[in-house]
């Protein structure tokens with residue numbers, strides 16, 4: 001009887017990892033990882049930045065080879081040399097950065113590279129329709145991907161892996177870019193997939209969401225699995241404490257520090273694209289010393305362009321931008337930096353880091369004309385190295401050393417380093433685009449404390465974030481951007497994420 005029961009359990013295990021280990025120079029990314037994921041469940045993997053979650057998922061998806069350990073899929077031992085082998089075994093992965101071709105249709109994107117499944121014609125179209133209907137994915141096969149919103153693009157990514165026959169789907173922080181309504185829709189899709197017997201593995205730093213959707217949660221700490229819990233048995237705070245291995249400090253509350261001294265002033269800023277479409281439409285606001293202005297918006301509504309216009313990476317077609325009374329509308333990015341603007345970019349790989357350079361050289365990036373990384377016209381190597389050490393300590397950047405390349409750091413640790421760098425040298429204005437994207441809850445709280453402390457000292461902040469709790473928790477005022485226009489003004493003390501979500505999608509009334 002027992003033997004039969006065991007067999008049943010074994011047959012239901014979609015993924016079984018035993019003794020997985022993976023080393024990188026100076027780092028043990030994974031060791032002694034044991035993980036069982038039952039078929040037809042949603043299984044969340046949580047852990048601090050650098051705990052080893054992505055490495056583990058990359059091993060399961062064949063992007064990286066483990067140094068030791070075994071993998072079984074549906075009870076059969078496997079060893080993947082590439083993602084295509086993982087896909088053939090029924091394992092698919094949806095990355096946080098979507099990999100779709102904008103100028104192709106949904107159908108073309110799904111079929112591209114998987115022509116062997118159902119060709120590229122009527123059969124392929126039929127299969128895509130079947131999949132969309134079965135799982136309640138509401139997407140038109142003939143729409144161009146560039147016309148889709150963020151949530152819809154994510155559905156296309158999921159359809160892509162389903163189309164390739166995936167039964168196990170790994171999702172890397174799938175909610176990071178979604179508004180609350182889209183998160184609800186994604187979770188409905190995931191529940192539907194689960195009902196049909198799919199297995200979903202889900203990395204997330206948003207612990208309340210993990211508790212809402214997961215059947216099981218595995219905690220990874222310092223490279224190894226340290227526990228497995230049922231969502232009903234723990235609170236988000238207890239889960240965070242399991243991740244860290246100790247009690248978390250209580251979050252700070254803060255008094256308003258807003259002054260009446262203008263720092264950043266935008267008047268009628270307008271920006272058109274090559275086709276004459278308004279990306280920014282008559283944007284006006286003032287941010288004062290000690291004030292954080294939060295901008296909420298569904299990705300693609302002008303927030304990126306707004307930040308880049310203030311940073312001087314795009315020239316407005318109309319209006320003015322001034323900093324502490326100086327007109328900077330035509331100034332170069334370098335002049336703006338020298339005038340005291342810190343910049344946490346949205347895309348850390350494109351604009352924030354030289355991935356193949358050591359961390360200390362990354363300290364110099366964007367700061368090559370100022371102390372401590374420059375002395376006169378020369379780069380001050382010693383100064384940059386010392387300040388890198390300071391940032392690593394102050395922002396708890398987990399790295400073997402400051403000579404490690406930026407690429408070798410986990411995503412969250414790269415982000416912590418950028419925040420530390422941009423907060424250096426007492427900027428007067430911080431342009432912060434998603435400053436805590438990808439960082440764990442402990443590091444998020446620490447970054448918020450750093451920003452609040454700088455605000456107390458007079459820092460003005462333009463905060464763009466997809467994390468509505470962050471906007472509400474940090475901002476003095478929140479504005480919504482929709483199709484390039486600023487819409488409502490919201491008080492963070494009374495607004496809810498749902499209210500903001502409605503305004504962001506244009507579903508709410510104009511304020």
Ligand SMILES: Nc1ncnc2c1ncn2[C@@H]1O[C@H](COP(=O)(O)OP(=O)(O)OP(=O)(O)O)[C@@H](O)[C@H]1O
Pocket residue numbers: 024025027028029047048049050051052053054055056398399407408409410411412413438439440
């Ligand atoms: N290609 C690599 N080369 C060197 N070290 C690496 C590489 N990839 C990951 N590491 C290291 O392995 C450890 C685990 O990183 P991993 O990306 O798996 O963490 P994570 O839990 O996904 O973190 P985050 O939440 O920040 O994304 C980190 O110390 C990281 O610096």
